[in-house]
Amino acid sequence: MSILATIKDHSGRIYRGIQSLLLLSIGTALVGAFDPSETMSSASAFTVSIIATGLALMALMYMRSSVVHRLKSAAAAEAEKHHFLTMDAMTGAMTRRYFLEALSDSLGTMRDWREAALLLIDLDHFKQLNDTFGHQFGDRTLAHLVKTAERIFAGSMVGRLGGDEFGIIVPHSDLITINKDVRRLLDAMRAGKSHEGKTIPLSISVGVALAPSHASNATELMLLADLALYESKAGGRGRVTVFDEEMLSDKRYRRLVERELRAAVYLSELELHYQPIVNADGSAYALEGLIRWRHPVRGLISPAEFIPIAERSTLIDMLGEWVFKRACADIGHFPGRRISINVSGEQLKRDEIVTMCDRVLKETGHSAAQFIIEITETVATAATPEILRRLEALRGLGFHIALDDFGTGHCGFNYLKTLPIDGIKIDRSYIRSLAHDQVAQIFVSALAQIARIQDVTIVAEGVETHEEFALAKAAGCNRFQGYFFGRPAPRDKVAPLDAAEPLPLALSA
Secondary structure, three states, X not given: OOHHHHHHHHHHHHHHHHHHHHHHHHHHHHHHHHOOOOOOOHHHHHHHHHHHHHHHHHHHHHHHHHHHHHHHHHHHHHHHHHHHHHEOOOOOOEOHHHHHHHHHHHHEXXXXXXXXXXXXXXXXXXXXXXXXXXXXXXXXXXXXXXXXXXXHOOOOEEEEOOOOEEEEEEOOOOXXXXXXXXXXXXXXXXXXXXXXXXXXXXXXXXXXXXXXOOXXXXXXXXXXXXHHHHHHHHOXXXXXXXXXXXXXXXXXXXXXXXXXXXXXXXXXXXXEEEEEEEEOOOOEEEEEEEEEEEEOOOEEEOHHHHHHHHHOOXXXXXXXXXXXXXXXXXXXXXXXXXXXEEOOOOHHHOOHHHHHHHHHHHHHOOOHHHEEEEEEHHHHHOOOHHHHHHHHHHHHHOOEEEEEEEOOOOOOOOHHHHOOOOEEEEOHHHHHHOOOOHHHHHHHHHHHHHHHHHOOEEEEOOOOOHHHHHHHHHHOOOEEEOOOOOOOEEHHHOOOOOOOOOOOOOOOO
């Protein structure tokens, strides 16, 4: 029962009691004045009447006091409820719902558009902060961000939109002033937050959209500020980006590709092409499965065009599952060979990669030992403890793990001691330089020697000529891949792989 209903019910009972007392008072007064039988003396009747009237007055005073008290309690409860609905308890920022209402009010109406700016803020690497320093430090960091933002953007409204996502409504669109204040906020966060005697530096990414120049309604302004925020994060984080029209065209193109790619999974427009990986004698050791998209209008689309777009959403998980299921369906066509598949770093950020692989293996009845999972050097250098744990889990299922494109980034030899890998693929740029670049020769030879000590397979990628094959073999590589041995081709067009006979060493020289 609500407070107001309780008041009504409680007051109703008292009111009926007062009515009864007043009726009793009037009745006894009339009896004392006009009763001819004189069953009750006039004095007694008036005494009863006075007592009943007094009780009625006391009841009225109690009822008034009770109603006032309950109304105050109701007002306090309503205020507490309003505070709960409008203010985030942990950070003191406005709640998402109230913030969005305030944003709509700030933009005015069609007849009277007001200038304003929306800033969307994301605390970079928040999960890692929680995992490393604990959730209490994470909570204090969020509160510190809100307090700092309220101080720098005095007169603005700060709201919490999600776990580590915040918004600021600035009541003007002066971009020079906004940029200056955002820089102050970035610097204040970089100065860090104290934790157990140490200062932990923090980083935020910011996206800015202006009203009414960019958008004049809250929904659209949120979308545009979010696009700008994404550009800040994609550009390396720890920065501010102001929305411009080019982002919108890029977004529309990404959304178009996402929709068509999602449909392509269901319409069987995707293909897995295979390229052989061979031993030193040219015999086939494995095949790398490479995804291709055969669009009904645009023809064959390169994965370099659609994979980065898929990686910006969970669509990459759907593609990854499709690739693995296709590889499981095709493995029977290559008896005695492994199939190597590429796994995106975005997939490794979620535990679903392990559960998906385990589930597909059980559904298809295949062994993980029949497959190699390739990760890029970039993924390896940025591997968090969680990613390493997932790689170990995949290896525990029986998969071989290979490090692809080694030498393109900052993955030093020390990584080879700690990464859970069974193979290394040297980037093609080194293989092409073996004939004339002494640094490449030393690099490949040193890597091959380390690989032998670590009992790791080393694959030379991008071998296109007999000379490159001979030089890579002389440098210590024990497996090879490239156009010299075969181009990627659909399953049914891959040259027969006879275990007893090596592949011809001039398929496409």
